[in-house]
Amino acid sequence: MGTPGAELERLVGIMRRLRAEGGCPWDREQDLRSLRPYLVEEAFEVLDEMDRVAQGGPWHPLCEELGDLLFQIVFHAQLASELGEFTMADVSKAISDKITSRHPHVFGEQQVDGAEQVLANWAKLKAEERKRKTGKEGSVLDGVPTAAPALLRAERLTEKASRIGFDWPDLAGVRGKLAEELAELDAAIATGERDAIEHELGDVLFSLANLARFVKTPAEDALRMAIRRFTTRFQHIESALHDEGVPFGGATLEHMERHWQAAKAQEKALPPPLSLPRAPVSTLRLGVPHLEAQRGFWDSVATTLGWSAPRGAPDTACYDTGSVRLVFHGAERPATGATFTLEAPSTLALIRLRQVMEQAHPGSVVDSSDARLTFRDPAGLMWEYIPFAG
Structure with a gap:
């Protein structure tokens, strides 16, 4: 590596x-x-x-x-x-x-009291940099790309303004402003005036972006995930209608709404992921002298790694890694002399496997750190478990 x-x-x-x-x-x-x-x-x-x-x-x-x-x-x-x-x-x-x-509190002598002070200092440092380059401090709002998505830009602008104290004191004030803007939008809609509606709708969206900043849930991310949910649910409706033989455009709103609610219920019923992504391994077939001991060891380890154990020939122990199949078979001498590397999806996965080793197979861990776990199986084969390099 x-x-x-x-x-x-x-x-x-x-x-x-x-x-x-x-x-x-x-x-x-x-x-x-x-x-x-x-x-x-x-x-x-x-x-x-x-x-x-x-x-x-x-x-x-x-x-x-x-x-x-x-x-x-x-x-x-x-x-x-x-x-x-x-x-x-x-x-x-x-x-x-x-x-x-811009991090004098890390690389220098400056002391800070929390993330808010870090952001305030960041704004001052940027202003000083602009003044050295251009002779002017410029605006605290500088640096937000005009081509950025509008919700993202609105949130970043309010965040930058907050760094010099232009902000609501609490969430209640932000939520009250949103209610005020919604009432003004309702009044504009009642007039039917296009320009007024656009104006007030923009204010509502801007207030929503500011609210998103306050609750630390980026509006752009929230909307993107909502779009993902809408797409999944609507495609569920289309699939269900196709299976029922309903012609394109022939379903009633009530009919589609039933399938929409079914899709939502299906989402809620889905369990959270129970295992980490499977770890790839570049191994094919290995001879071992004590097959049953090898099988007993790897049956527990494979589950932690996210591998399956398909049934193979009676004289083999098989494990499917998701990319290749690892097969142990009986042999007079172990296939030692090599170290095999498994790629861990995260440091948490490494910690989890180490816990399994220490509880179920004490003595199998040869070396362990935050970046690597080395262990030996009953056949004497050496294995490394290392997080992906990002």
């Missing part, structure tokens, strides 16, 4: 090769303008995987999508490097310098 620095250097080298004479024709044709949609697309794919993780999904696909997003950053840095503007090293140095300077 390489270090982050070494792997980043490797990626920069790959990008340089792709852009060089004799490299990839497509990569050589790209410029900042043509790469814009890919950057946005990769960022949204990262968000999709973050949502799946939040719902109990595996972490590794998020690792892959973060890699795709990082590739876009390296691509842009390579374009700048070819023009003599800056390099990937300059990008890394700039953000490292910025983060260090």
Whole structure:
């Protein structure tokens, strides 16, 4: 497993090769303008995987999508490097310098009292940076992209304003403001005036975004998850109507509502994930001298790893990892001399497996830390359990 620095250097080298004479024709044709949609697309794919993780999904696909997003950053840095503007090293140095300077309570002598003071200091430090660069402090609202989704932008603007004290003192005030804006929207709807409705509806949405900030539930995330639920439920309706032979557009609202409520009930009935994502292993078939002892050991360990134990031949012990099948079979001598690596979906999974080892198989753990668990099974085979590298 390489270090982050070494792997980043490797990626920069790959990008340089792709852009060089004799490299990839497509990569050589790209410029900042043509790469814009890919950057946005990769960022949204990262968000999709973050949502799946939040719902109990595996972490590794998020690792892959973060890699795709990082590739876009390296691509842009390579374009700048070819023009003599800056390099990937300059990008890394700039953000490292910025983060260090904005955390004097970590990298300096400053003392803070909680996260709120950290944010207030952050705003002051940014203003000082702007003044050094431009001669003016600028606005505390600077830095929120105008192209960002509107709900996200509204929340970030209110957050920035709060850093200099422009904020409601408590949640009750925010909730009261939302009620006030809703009443004004009702009055505008009663007039039927389009401009007035748009104005008041905007105020309601802005107040909702501010409320989301107060309850620490980002409005953009909440809406995105609501859209996911709507899509799942509506597709359930479509599937149910198709199974019933109802022609397209032929169902009544009451009929569709029944299926909608059934979809909601089905969501609530789904149990939370009971196991962590399966851990991949690059092993096929191993001979062991004491098959029953091996089976007894791995029957308990496999459950913790999320593997299944399909029935194989009578003289084998089989475990399905989700990608390959691990098969132990009888042999006069154990297949020792190698260490097999399993990839843990999280540090929590590593801790959980260590607990199983210590309780069910005392003495099997050879080495243990927050980043690695090494254990030996009854056949003398060595195994490492390591969290995914992000």
